[in-house]
Each structure stands twice: as structure tokens, then as C-alpha cells.
Amino acid sequence: MSRQTPLHAAHIAAGARMVDFAGWDMPVNYGSQIEEHHAVRRDAGMFDVSHMLALDLEGPDATTWLRGLLANDIAKLKEHGKALYSCMLNPDGGVIDDLIVYYFSPTSFRIVVNAGTADKDVAWMRQRIAATAANVTLEARRDLAMIAVQGPNAREKTWAALPQVRAASENLKPFSAVAVDDLLVARTGYTGEDGFEIALPANRAEAIWNALLAAGVAPCALGARDTLRLEAGMNLYGQDMDEGVSPLDAGLAWTVDLKDEARDFVGRAALVAKPATRAVLGLILEDKGVLRAHMPVFTAHGEGETTSGSFSPSLEKSIAFARLPHGVETDATVEVDIRGRRLKARTVKLPFVRNGKALV
Template sequence: MAKQTPLHATHVAAGARMVDFAGWDMPVNYGSQIEEHHVVRRDAGMFDVSHMLALDLEGADATKWLRGLLANDVSKLRTPGKALYSCMLNPAGGVIDDLIVYYFSDDNYRIVVNAGTADKDLSWMRRNIADTGANVTLESRRDLAMIAVQGPNARAKTWQALPGSESVAGELKPFQAAWFDEILIARTGYTGEDGYELTVPADRAVAIWDALAAAGVAPCGLGARDTLRLEAGMNLYGQDMDDTVSPLDAGLAWTVDFKDETRDFVGREALLAKPQANEMIGLILDDKGVLRAHMKVFTAHGEGETTSGTFSPTLEKSIAFARLPLGVVAGAPVEVEIRGKRAAAHLVKLPFVRNGKALTG
């Protein structure tokens, strides 16, 4: 039986179409996925992301342990509430998961991992703690719920729904978080729009969801979340990278920090031994059709494939991420194999859309 978030009954009562996602019964839409997409680009929408897992890390070795576990370097985090995006790699340099780390102090962090990899991640981390003998504790926080509020009006409507929160969250910069009334308010997201991700006690999730709805924030499902993140050039674990793919080949080289040559993180040697071999780039279809994952792409530099694809409601065109041989450049014409036939397309820099504006076409 699929797992349920604390907001499950609220989604069902609202008439959401529920689907299995990573073992969770989640809303894919509440009616029109296209309208949900547009409301996030133009106003404010909210997503139940409680299927993701928060982990609390504490202990004298917390910073040291994370510096050895993650490809990005948490020692950059010096301001309480500052967040860092990173990949967690295996020894071969493949991506076990991509995650966000929040710094509170040198011995206190929160880590948020993906739903589909949560059990694998937790097992890997605990095994690594045992192997390294790190003086840390790692606590799974399934007593929490998470709500993402996204869009140009998301912050103002969150302040309306949570009176007093503006005094704490109003000055937050992107990738910063602060506590308000037992709620962690983080200026992060997965849509390419401004807004917050709220981590709240599970028993308060329904009341906060209802308050946001009363403030004019529209409930949105995972369908719109996927089209929004793709337009925003944001990877999805299991499609755009996995434990067989290097972050260098997944367009995530910017998350790998080699600066400190004495920092020996898991996967470092493999990445240095096998440099980047592919380019992750955007693709727009010029002919008719819809781009999906795992379609062959033919370029002047050789073949590659799409990793994620969809119809873009903002651009009103079919778009995709493509993993292609090094040497390809934005603007170059390519062909994509769709149902056995080649269709014309062209390459573009990612992202396609940011802050409601199309950056390419």
C-alpha cells in the first residue's frame, strides 16, 4: 500500500487525481495541470512535498563528516540557516542522490533527500558513519511535513497566511532559511520561481495548507512541478542522473568542489580519473511532436539522448534535456528520433525559463 503524507485527506477532499510516486500516494493535479503550471509562473501555487525526507545531523564531527560525504563543500556555510545543494556520490563517481543541506552550527545540520532514494540514502549515510567512526547522530524526521510555496507572489501570500513571518523571512536571501513558530522557512524551490519551502510539524500541516489557500495560494500537483522544474533547467533524480552517471556529465559540475585538495570526499578519485565526457544541454523541437526521455539525438559530434522531455506551457513548444557529446553548442541544429522518424530540433542553453520569463525560443 502506498504511503500517505499528512495532507493526503486534504488532497482527496479537494478532488485531486492521486497517483503512486516513489511509493507515495500523491496528487498529480487538481484539474488542469496547465493552469497549475501558469499560476506558479504568474501568481502563487503550493505543492505537498512531504514525501521528501528531512534528516537532522548533530555531533562534534558533523562538519568533518559531511565534507567527506558530499561532493560540494559544506565548509562554505558559515551563516546559520544558509543552504547548499550537493550530490552524494558512490566511489565510482555516480550520483546516489542530490540533496540540500541546511547549516545551523558546526555540529547541527538538516539534510533533505529525495523520496525515491530516502531509504537508500539513509542506509548509505549510516554505513558511512559506521565506517568512518564519525561522532554524529542522524535522525529521520517523518514527524515533519513540507509545503513548497512558489511564484512571484508566493512570499507575500506566505506572510499573509503566517502573520508575523515577514519579520523573520522577509529579508531571507535565496538559499537561506530561518525559524518561525517551529516552522523552517527556506527561500528555496524547484520551479525557477521565487518562494519558500516550509518544513512544519506534521500535526499543523493541514491548518497551514488551509491558511495558504485562504491567502490565495493555489494547490498544485506533481505534474505541474515536473514541467516547471524542466523549464527551469533543474535535474530530476532517476531521469537526468543516477548512480551510474557522473555529476560532470549531468550538468552538475558546478556542485563539485575540488578547491581544497586535502578534502577527500567519496567519489573524488573517480571524478578526477574520468573527466567530463558529455554535455547536458537544452533542446527545443522545431517539428511537430512531443519530446520524452530516452530519445536518440543526432548531432554533428555524434549521438546522444534526451533525459527528460515535456511540452512547455510557457514556451508552448516541446522541450527536453539532452546528454550529448562534448563540442555541441547552443544554436546548433540537431535531429531527434520520434517513433522511428527524425524530427528537427535545435540546442539552447539552460534554463528555458526563469522568474516567469522565457530565456530562449
């Protein structure tokens, strides 16, 4: 049986269509996925992301241990609440998960991992703690819910619903978080728009969701979240990367920090030994059809494959990410095999859309 978030009853009451997602009963839409998508691009929408797992890492060895665990270097984090996006790799350089780390002090961090990989992630982290004899504790915070409020008017509408957070969050920089009473308000997201991701006690989730609803924030679900992150050029674990794919081949080389030669993180040796063999570009379909994942792409430099694809409500065209041979440049014409037909597409630099504006 699928697990339920603290907002499950609110989704049912709102008439959401529910589906199983990574073992959780989650809303896929509340009626119109397109309208939800546009609400985020043009105004403000909110998502229940309580299925994701927050982990609190504490202890004298927290900084050293994280520097050995992650491909990105958390030594960059100096300010309280500052966040970092990173991949967590296996020894072969494959991606176990992509995650966000929030810095509170050299001995205190919060890590937010994906729902579908949460159990695997925790098991791997505990294994690494034991293997390194690190003096740290790792606590899974299933007592928390998380709500993402995204869009050009997201912050103003959050402050209307939760006026107590305005003073602390008004000058909050992107990719930073601040604690306000029992809430953690982070200026992060997965849509390519501004806004907040709010971690809060599970028993307060429905009241805060309803307050945001009353402030004019539209409830949005998994369907819109996927088209928004696709337009924004943001990877989805399990589609755009997994344990068999290096971050260097998944368009995530920018998250791999090799500057400190003395820092040996899990997977480093494998990445150094095997540089990137693929480049990730966006595709815009020029013929009629819909791009999906795992479609062959034919280029002048060899064959590639789409990893994520869908119809873009903002561009009103079909778009995709494609893992292509090196040498393929932007604005090149390629062909995609869609049900046995080779249809023309154009390569573009990611992202497609950011902050409400088309970039291609």
C-alpha cells in the first residue's frame, strides 16, 4: 500500500487525481496540468513535497565526512543556512542520488534526498559512517512535511499567508534557508521560478497549506512539476541519471568539484579515470509529435538518446533532454525516432525557460 503525506486528505478534498509515485500516494493533477504549469510561471503555485526525506546530520566529524561523501565540496558553505546541490556517487562514479545540503554550522547540516531513493540513501550513508568511523549521527525527519511555493508572486503570497516569516526571509538570498520558529524557509525550488521550499512540522501542514490557498496560491501536482523542471533544465533522478550514469555524462559536471586534490570523495577516482563521453543538450521538435524518454537520436556525430521529454506548455512545442555524442553543437538539426518515424529536431542549450522567460 502506498504511503501518504500529511496533506493527503487535503489533496482528496480538492479533487486531486492520485497516483503511486515512488511508493507514495501523490496528486498528479487537480484538473488541468496545463493551468497548474501556467500558474507557477505566471503567478504562484504550491506543491506537496513531503514525500522527500530530510536528514539531520550532527557531530564533530560532519564536515569531514560530507566532504568524503559528495562530489560537490561542502567546504564552500560558510554562511548559516547556505545550500549546495550535489550528487552522491558510488565507487564507479554512478549517481546514487542528487540532493541538497543545508549548512548550519561545521557540525550541523540538513540533507534533503529524493523519495524514491530515500531508503537506499540512508542505508548507504549509514554504511559510510560505519566504514569511516565518523563521529556523527544521522536522523531521518519523517516528522516533517514540506511545501514548495513557486512562481513570480510566490514570496509575496507566502508572506501574506505567513506574515511571521517575512522579516527573516525578505532578504534571503537564493539557495539559502532561515529558521523561523519551527519552520525552515529555503529560497530553493525545482521549477526555474523564484519562491520558497518550507519544511514544517507534519501536524501543521494542512493549516499552512490552507492559509496559502486562501492567499491565492494554486495547488499544483506532479504533472506540472515535471514539465516545469524539464523547461528549467533540471534533471530527474531515474531518468536523466542513475547509478549507471556518471554526472559528467548527465550534464552535471558543474556539480563535481575536483579543485582540492587532497579531497578524496567516493567516486572521484572513477571520474578522473573516465572523462565525459556524452554531452547533454536540449531538443525542440520541429515536426509534429511528442518527445519522450529513451528515444534514439541520430546526429552527424553518431547516435544518442533522449532522457526526459514532454510537451512544453510555455513554448507550446515538444522538448526533451538528449545525451548526445561530443561534437554535436547547439542549433544543429538531428532526427528522433518516434514510433519508427524519424522526425526533425533542433538542438539548444539548456534551460528552455527560466524565470518566466523563454530562452530558446
